[in-house]
Amino acid sequence: MKQKTKIKKTGRGKRKEWMLGTGLIVYLITFILRIPLIRMVGDKGLGFFSAGMEIFTVTSAVFCYGVSKSVAILVKYRAKREMFKSARKVYRNALFFTLLSGALMTLSVFFCSKFIAQTLLLEYMAYLSIAAVAPAILLSGLLGVMRGYLQGMGAMTPTVHARLLEKMIMFAACLLLAGALSAYGKKVAALLRDTEYAAAYGAMGAAVGVSVACGFGLLYLLLIRLIYAGTFKQQLESDTAKYVESNGQVSSLFLSTGLPYILCALLYNMNYLAEQRVFNYVMNKQDKGSLRVAHWGIYYGKYSTVVGIASIICALAAVYGMPKIAQMYDKQEYGEVKYRIGSIVHNLAILTIPFAVWAAMLAKPIVGMLFTGDQNTAIKLLQTGSCVIVFFPFAYFFMSLLQRMRKMKIVITGGLAAFIVHLIFLLVLISVTKLGIQAVAFSLSVFWAVACIIGFAGVMRYTQYAPEWIRTFGVTAISAGGSGLAGMLLSKVMLLWAGNIVTFFVCFFVCAVIYLVIMILLKGIREDELEDMPGGRLLAALAEKIHLL
Secondary structure (H helix, E strand, O other): OOOOOOOOOOHHHHHHHHHHHHHHHHHHHHHHHHHHHHHHHHHHHHHHHHHHHHHHHHHHHHHHHHHHHHHHHHHHHHHHOOOHHHHHHHHHHHHHHHHHHHHHHHHHHHHOHHHHHHHHOOOHHHHHHHHHHHHHHHHHHHHHHHHHHHHHOOOHHHHHHHHHHHHHHHHHHHHHHHHHHHHHHHHHHHHHOOOHHHHHHHHHHHHHHHHHHHHHHHHHHHHHHHHOHHHHHHHHHOOOOOOOOOHHHHHHHHHHHHHHHHHHHHHOOOHHHHHHHHHHHHHHHOOOHHHHHHHHHHHHHHHHHHHHHHHHHHHHHHHOOHHHHHHHHHOOOHHHHHHHHHHHHHHHHHHHHHHHHHHHHOHHHHHHHHOOOOOHHHHHHHHHHOOHHHHHHHHHHHHHHHHHOOOHHHHHHHHHHHHHHHHHHHHHHHHHOOOOHHHHHHHHHHHHHHHHHHHHHHHHHHHOOOOOHHHHHHHHHHHHHHHHHHHHHHHHHHOOOOOHHHHHHHHHHHHHHHHHHHHHHOOOOOHHHHHOOOOHHHHHHHHHHOOOO
C-alpha cells in the first residue's frame, strides 16, 4: 500500500491556503445570511433582494477579484524588485480607473434602477433593492484596489481580516435594516393595499446593509493603509530603480493583466441574473406571473442556500495543498503532482457524493428544519438539483488549479461554454416542459457539470493525471446510495413523531455510519486516508475493534 506523502507546510504555504479558504468562508457567510433573511422578508422578499444582491455580486467579483488580482500581481512584481515608485503608479492608475468606472456604474444603476428591474429583469418591485445596493458597487471597487495594493506590498493578513469583518458587518446590518424597513413596508402595503411592498421594502433594507458593510470594510482598509503609510514612504525613498514606468505603460499592463480575471469573474458569477431574466420572461408568457417572484425567492433563498453551504464546506477540502501542487508543477515534479491531485480528488469524492445523496434523500427534514413558508417547492428543488454539491467543488478545484498553472485560456473557455450551454438548456427545458423553477435548478447543475468536465479535461491534459474511477467514484456512489436509502426510509418513520431537527440529525448520523462501513468493506477508503479525516483516528480505532480494518 502506497503511503501518503506528508506535506510540509511552510508559513507562506499556510498563508496561501488560509487566503484561499477565506474566499470560500466569505462566500459561505452570504449563503448562511439567507436563512434568517428569508424568515424575515419571506419568499417574495428574497426574490426581490436577489436582483440587487446579484448585481452587486457580479460587479463586486469584477472589482474585488478581477481588478484586485491585477493590482496585486503588478504591485508584487515591482515591490520584489524594489520598484516602489512604479508600484505606487500602478496603485494610483488602478484607483483612478476604478473611481471613474465605479462611479459611472453606481450612478447608472441608481438612476436606472426602475429600467433595470422592469425591462432587463422583468421584476419591477426589485428596483428598491437595486437602487439601495448601487453605492456598494463603487465602494467594492475601491475595496478591491486597496486590497490588491496591500496584498502586493506584502500586507496579506489585514486584507483577510478586512474581508471577514466586512461580511460579519453585512450579516448584522442586512438583518437589522431588513427588519426595520420591512416593518415600514407593511405600513406602506396597508396604505396602498399591495402586500408586495412589505417584501420589497424588506429586500431594500437588506440591500442597504450590503452598502453599509462595504463602507465599513473600506474604512478598515484605509486605517490599515494609514498604519503602513510610514513603511511605504520609507520604501519609496529607498527606491533606486533607474527606470520608472510611465502612466501609459502602467495602464496598458493593468488592463491586459486584469482582463482575463475580469472575464472569469463575469462568466462564473452572472448565471443567476441571466437565469432570473429567462425564468421571469417564460413565466410571464405562460401566465404564471403571480408565482414568479415567490418561486425565484424559494430557489435563491432556500435551494441555493442548502446546496451552496454544502458545496462550500466540501470545496474547503480542495484548498489544502493546492498552492503546493502548482509549485510542484512549475518544478516539473509531475509524479508528485499526480499523486496529490489524486488525493484531493478522492477526498472531494468521498465528501461531495454522499452529501449530494443525503441532501436529496433528507430534503424534507432539512427544509423543514431551516425554513418556513412554501416548503414543498424547496424540497422538489433540492431533490432535483442536489448534484450541484458534487459538481461545484470539483469545478472549483480544477479551475483554480488551472489558473495557478497559468492556463487561463481553459478557465475562460470553460466558463463561457458552461454559461452558454446552461442558458440554452434552460431556455429549451423551461419552454417545452411545465417544470418551472425546477428547470432552473436543472440548468444550474448543467452549468457546474460543464465547468467541471472542462476543468477535469484540462487538468488531465497538462498533468497526465488519471483517476481511480472504480474506487474513487464507483465505490463511493454505491456506499452513498445505500446509506442515503437507509436514511430516507428512517426519516419517513421518524418524521411522524420526532420532528424535523431530531429526524435530520439522527438520520445524518445513521447515514454517515452506514456510509463509512460500506466504504471500508468495499475498500473505498484506506486506513491512512481515514486517519487524515477529522475524527478519523477514532473512526479507524472503532473500525479495528469491530474487525472492519
